Amino acid sequence: MYNDLNYWIKHEAITLSFDPPESFNNSIDRIIASLDDSVELLGFGEALHGGEDILILRNRLFQRLVEKHGYSAIAIESSFPRAHVVNEYIAGRGPESYEKVQDTGFSHGFGSLEANRELVEWMREYNANPSHEIKLRFYGFDSPTEMMYADSPGQVLHFVLDYLASLDNISGRYHQEIIDPLLGDYAEWENPAAMMDPTRSVGMSPNAIALRMETEDLISELNERRPEMIAKSDEDHYMEAVQYATVARKLLNYHAISARDSENRLLRLLGVRDAMMAENLLYIVSREGSRGKVLAFAHNSHLQRGKAHMQLGPYALTWWPAGAHLHEIFGPRYSNIGSAVGISDANGICQPEAGTLEALLTGLQGTVRFIPTHRGTGLPASEIAALANRSGSMKNPTYFVLTSQSLTDFDWLAVLDSTTYSRGGPQLQE
Template identity: 65%
Template sequence: MTHATPTYATLEDWIAREARAFSLDDPQSFATAVDQMLALPGEQVELLGLGEAFHGGAGFLTLRNRLFQYLVQAHGYSAIALESSFPQGQLVNEYVAGRGPASYEQIQQSGFSHNFGKLEENQELVEWMRQYNADPTHAVKLRFYGFDSPTDNVDGADSPRQVLHVALDYLTSIDKASGQRHRSRIEPLLGQDATWQNPYALIDPAQSIGLSAEATALRIETEELISDLLIRRPELVAQSGPDRYREALQYALEARQLLNYHAELAGTSDERIARLLGIRDMMMADNLAYIVAHERSRGKVLAFAQNAHLGRGKAQMQFGPAVHAWWPAGAQLNEMFGPRYVVIGSAVGVSEATGIGQPETGTLENLLTAAPGPARLIPTHRGQGLPASELASLPTRSGSTKHPGYFMLTSHSLADFDWLAVLDSTPYSRGGPPLFNMNPDPTP
């Protein structure tokens, strides 16, 4: 059933009629706002995205935690996927399942990329999932995933060793001779992990080994491994079950794209940075598609990442003097899932700790935070029915003086997201990396 899109005379009219106020400290107002939001797309949604305006905002992280808890309890969600390394996430999943390490501290670094394990709210999320799973009355156990590519780590892009070993170990467990044959050709080409992970390769292509003879040969051998897994799918699934097979294939496909990323690192094209960003987001989307397929018989998935990764429109980032544009994961997911993918973008009025002051008059953040709060959800209708003249002249608020990854709303945000979650303010998370004033006062 389709619903006619209402028409609004002004943006203030839209906000007054559509904003759903809630407080994270009031479970009833929060549940009501979320229920109203989810009633519109109905039960067809399989993947719900929640964006954050910047990494480390305590309010966004708490919103995510409360949302996931409520989605589990009231709307049939069985998994959460974070913007953290796909292969590393398996360690966290073992922990929430009650297996593996006995304490969170043992997975805090190894289970997350980007140092996200240090964020206090991430520990809160993981511990809640572990406690939920320990309750025998909960028949469907929750799963934790990372969905980021292993390309954007603090120490540089990962070596392909780990992801290839998952696929090789799987094949060897089913067919020892075939697995060892692939391994004997792949292992000599891997070299040292530190060589792959050179963090300076991003700014100096000459320091990447992605187009070396060994790396090129490894890309061919990886294609041979993928081909073998695909050709033998019926017999492999029959012997291992579909879940183990799909996992091994996904890791092999991850290795293929990781090697493509390393090859691009070694390139000198003017499009190099945009292509690197595009490869990363494409891998994010493919990982999420795999996660949704893996959860389909159990429940739905909540994905959490920076706004720019989950929106439907083309993303942009300034790197040096140039501005680079690429298709983010959300645009890819929109093509893959259509209406089965719904995404919430987030925004904030003020965050003193991160150098975000009061939004300027007439900006979306200014208009939205003027509505009852301290937080509100509002449908965007993808910009349909909103006054075109106001959207065309909508100003963009000033950015953060301390956080380079801050995402400001623009008129395009209304088309990129289905809903906006707007907080009056947020502190910076304990455990977040130090922030520095990017615009120091030059006067003595």
């Protein structure tokens, strides 16, 4: 029980420095020790896309989780199907260099970020060491969508068709002869104009409707022939094919919603994306199973427990993010860490105003500090309600400030004094 916020911050914060490594590792060990023993999925959120120091902290955190705490996989906010090629790369299969996967293996342009390259190369090197019996896996858990358009369902459907054809060429060819003409030109599915104009979407066209029916038939065959397919391949590859087929179904639903002109259209698109994120993480955790635990990395707004909020032009949007779904699915087996930044000239983030949560949290010595939220600490409700929100960024629209809700949305907050902009990231507008 704490009488005021400053006292809570002063007595509960764990300050962290990257060097020496022993000091960093000890701090991480203390944080992990505070979590419930049943945690299988740990979320680490970023306050903005493009925070270089947050990405470096993520890399170091994941390395320690692997070395000491039984983590076998990382899943990032990138396209679920695209990440397959990155996972092949870190396993020593497929492409010979990172340059061959940085565009095809990531969505949102995240493959160009140097910190992501460093993460992937470390994982590849770790897996190449024969003394490491459990090999690391890399996943994307985002829906197959970009910032302003949704992918064609062709990539995920062809993954399923290839799997089916490898076991039953006749059935695989039968489904492909139906599906390929319905898919048509991928560019029609991926038209950026469809995001804001439902009349430009093909999601409710006769071909799209027929493709949704054929996808259901494909899923039905996978379900009916489960024992046979597992015997001919294995359970891991079978469940992967089922997940890809499920993603195809969800993506077709996303396109159908995009084609409908309704007041809650944008809200539903955001909700469907986050629900798909949560279901992908459920699959990823179940796939890792006895191999190890999973670290999920995404924007704070996707991993928080409470409702997410965003202002998109004239629209004030509120929806249930992936973290809220994960809280219901996993209960205490899901824990999360949000992040916050004091200042960042490169990202257009100025000194936080007095009385804001960021100002209070960055008042301690050090460059990074981890602070447990008020879940169970009994912080005074009056002080929490009186917290003001700091100003945002006019330069980086992905920066979301902390609010009083952040104290219940996350189990811990990782607070950085500052961050530069990501090496390899697209240039920000002045």
